[in-house]
Amino acid sequence: MTTHVIASSSNAVSSGAPTFVGNHQFKVGRRVGEGSFGVVFEGVSVANGTPVAIKFEPRKSEAPQLRDEYRSYRTLAGTSGIPQTYYFGQEGLHNVLVMDLFGPNLEDLFDICGRKYSLKTVCMLAKQMLTRVQSIHEKFLIYRDIKPDNFLIGPPGSKTANVVHIVDFGMAKHYRDPKTKVHIPYRERKSLSGTARYMSINTHLGREQSRRDDLESLGHVFLYFLRGSLPWQGLKAATNRQKYERIGEKKQTTPISELCESFPEEFAIYMNYVRKLGFEETPDYEFLRELFSKVLKAAGEEDDGMFDWVLLNGGKGWEASVKKQSSSNHQRRDRDRDRERHRERASHQALAPTTPNITARTSTAGAATGGDANPSPLVLTPAPAHVSSRRDRERERDRERRRLDTQGSAAAAAAGVGGSPMATRRSSAQHVANAHPYASTTGAVHSQAPSAFRPGAPGEAYAYGNGSVNQAPGRQRAMTPNTGNGMDMNRAQMSQSRVDRRLEDGRQEDEQHKGGFMSLICCR
Template structure:
């Protein structure tokens, strides 16, 4: 049986017991927990009640309930207030893609296409449920455990948004919005200060896939710049490079990216066509998509840390497995002090009201569990207003070729980023001072 409960091992809702601290951020803490009724492991997300400036857990609960039952999202188990904390209990998953990338430094085209196909399918389900993620990154893309080792999940809905109301009406376009998301993977619309939509999730995914293929992105590793300056300069570079971003990759990837960049704010993406292009990329490069990833094909390699001892799942290892216990202890060794009486520490001080900051790398991202509490800063670049087509009838938009869609962003303002965007679209070379 599991080890006896100590005073430091809190129990929420008389059912979910904390075992170990996994990771922490400015909004709260994530713990490995045990469901005392089912005897299965769970992930317990804790947000301090006093942390009212963000309340991202409330948003995540709302989103997970809306997505519950859809494939590719963690199962919602319970949420509520207990012992002065806001609690969310969800399905425990495996390692995120940031962990595997750290091990391998880059992924093969086969792995990238496999991930891309699954990710587009997940985003389509999310969008069909009325939810846009708004912060796609490797740390939020996570694999399952047990029988679902090759199954991709999308997590962390703390800054996600429901983009349709109860009547199915799409949210309105807005400008001069605060920057939202992670600078490295954010869409160009986020840099421009636009309201985000479905197309922006897909654009972020393409930056992630390119990151996996190349091992880095052109706008990484800027030095001697502030956060505000970095956000703007990264936006400049994305605009300048968009027509040739995938020039050293198979041509289908640039076609997908070009198509996504041409989508209008309210326009429904053609997910089927994007999936077809991924499959064409596999065919044109003689790549066999068989469901295996790079890390599943090199398990015998001594330099790669594999999941030989997987955490249990609802269909996997029994709770009292000694092998499972040793695996957990090994994974958490050195991260949490033994015998600590501060398992449920409050979120770190220093977060600023009305600011949301997300680092490119989540704290302890190599852990096998998920978390939604990353640092995230909301920056308003104060870009000039832009033009958006508001009267688009989503139901009447049917595209059967990427090249048939016209670019919808033709802003001509004095804002430096919009000005550069307009120049680039007209074929002029723009010097980027980075």
């Protein structure tokens, strides 16, 4: 979940959240957003008035993330660009995390800036984002969900107003054991985790993620910022699984030269470098940062913090755009609320009972007209006893007949009548993964035209790009063994209804971002 300073008008009381949390240390204020995993409120420290973000997650959540996210923040405590946490605990039926409050995320700012960033802004962002990811890797963690929504700038007017922060560690995982320093083993047939638009090719192929995959995802984000979109956006397919297969195929068959066409060669160098990294290989982060410093120097620019959003509105910055849009949104919400109330009133009037007592009404009407209006008023009387008994017996016979028919159908299905035996259906789902082309640290290159592209393993539980899981028929859910601190979202046993809700999110991987900067928050 991503925190913003832009907030809606709903408060804690109207949303059912407690007024105070953390033993009355923090007062809960306006709700700033919600998602499939919980709700986030703006709050304030009672002791010193410091603004904070307060995340609420149901304790009975099907895929709890907040505790694992809190553990990641503790591991990274004191690292520049990482939120500071102030409290984690249980409040009634919720897990609660109190942390720093930030400004808008890079996707929101991307919308404000017309859905393209200048070359200077992309290079300055790239250097900061690389540093954040390097800091995470140095703590033996991989992030596994790189996307613009999870990078936020600081609060407006603060010293960190143009410092990029990274948040939402619900899918982070140790790639080395913190005690033994042993790297996790390479594995295949892994379910997908991350956001399909930005995830690495290896992730699409169902291969265990490591540091190289975070860096490849970053490269996709950089090119998204420069181009305005990526070649694999907007692909259509009959099912979500097929859609993600098509995205993976398009990534593999799109040459880097085409992906980086018309941009400085350093972007192609970056993509070639990260895609050739070995599974356990340590990236040269300084070399990668230097690539973007060279681009800035060649363009006659400096890394001075003057991002595109700072120059908006005649130098007033992005805040002026937010205030204007916020006022417009409030007016639109008021109009929508008035229309909804009008529809509800009309609906109630249409459904209101107009004949509560048929006998009384018809009798009264007849009396008022001298008996001519309704000479034979309708009177409802119970049926005779012998008629009721016969009807009851007929209903009972119908119920028994339906029950026997249902049992017969179930028995036929169990015997395999009219369908494939379970063994046949299971065997048809088997899949032998291709050998990993660079499991060692030699840095082999992806084949550009794989003979058979399959993300994960057909027939196994298949986690979609946002970390949710689609249960395959006849299979148990795939449970990824916990490594290190065990922060692997693939262990989440999520219901299909939640998967469907998340796959319909307006910020989903293969569609253009439509939420805009007023979407406020991204709960992932």
